[in-house]
Amino acid sequence: MTDLTSTSSTRNWLPITTPQVLKLLATGVALWLLAAVLLRLLGPLGIYEGSARLWTYVLIIPGTVPFIYLVRWIARLGPEHTVLGVAIVTAMAIVCDGIALAWAPEIYGEGLATAAGAGATILWGAGVGIFLACLLNRQPVG
Template sequence: MISSRPALTPRQTVLSVMAGAVLWFLAALLLKVIGPMGAYEGINMVILYVLVIPVTVPFIPLVRTVAGLAHDQTALGIAMATAAAALLDGLALAWAPGLYGTETAYVAGAGATILWGAGVAIVLGFVMNRAS
């Protein structure tokens, strides 16, 4: 069924983008801490990528609530949040790599993990999108 309301209101768009920015920043800080613990080495990287999936799941309804999204707006709202996170990741990797760590391996590992998480969030946004 096609909805008669706009895809996202300006308020929903701004709140989705802000939620994505906050979640990106918190993830960046977490990744900076776990990098030196070996998170990006060998099997630990596989475990990290697997853990990103269940850890991301609760953030979908959180963003939906924060942005006031209807269930059928989930995919678009999460895409907006994820776009903000991916853009900030790109900016940080280029101009503030120290946010992710002091060594190239930590910066690369954190940046890659953020991009993986962005993909996971978009997929989950579509999976959790439902007609209202």
């Protein structure tokens, strides 16, 4: 298997190390699981209906910011790798969401509407995360 982040004379595919990538992938699974459990608990409260859906989506925006810094801390990423790190985490969370929706939608609660609402909420959070990571990405000084 080829190391995508090797330090050989060939150009690296990613500017981070393999252990960092593995930490990011594991973080993606963990954050998806956290979101799935949270959405399962909140779903019966009607968060996918009417104006509650709007408030759910709005609250995801500020609620995502701490997770961006958490991702950077877990993988020990420099601020210039914020987007890359969040993109890897988000990609893994979306993969988990797709698998759950296809083969185990009951993870999100009872009924198709609940599973669809939870899946859509996770996708919204993924998009918000990548967008905010773009805003928080910083190039090194010097």
